[in-house]
Amino acid sequence: MEHFYTIQGEGFHSGRAAYFVRLAGCDVGCVWCDVKESWDAGSHPVVKLDALMKEIIATKADFCVITGGEPALYDLTGICSLLKRNGIETAIETSGTAPLAGDVDWYCFSPKKFKAPVEEAYYKANELKVVINHPSDFSWAEEHAVKVNASCKLYLQPEWSKQERFLPQIIAYVKENPKWSLSLQTHKFMNIP
């Protein structure tokens, strides 16, 4: 759908320069999705991997975030190995609803209520990032937290349009439950992609 060099705004790698590759196509259907234009893969052009790699390598990026849409719908073996061969660390942002084909350095698992994740998401996750859009999402987040591996970092992130409502609740929750950290979509505050 698009690719660009920017700053990772959220989660564990927040603040880090990152080349974003956003793959089109998603079958999860989150009502609050902020990239609904990504859902229809057919409405976006096919980009050749070697052309994409040339553009990534032309920047100083040492970190690439593969996102979507739902990037795990695709076999990512090729792009992941090319990135590694060029010394670029890779991360995926996924709802965990499809098994991942491809070797990534960082697996950010962001489960969604609209489609159940596959089991491998829980043991592959380096980071569990739960978007808070409803008061019941706190207990829903805990249901996932007990299933991820022991070293997985835990983040709660307010849904952007409901930030005013949920940010104070998340701050209070994190103070009471310090295994969780707060994640903000700082790129949106900075007005960068």
Ligand code: SF4
């Ligand atoms: S999984 Fe991501 S891209 Fe897909 S609908 Fe949900 S928020 Fe949007």
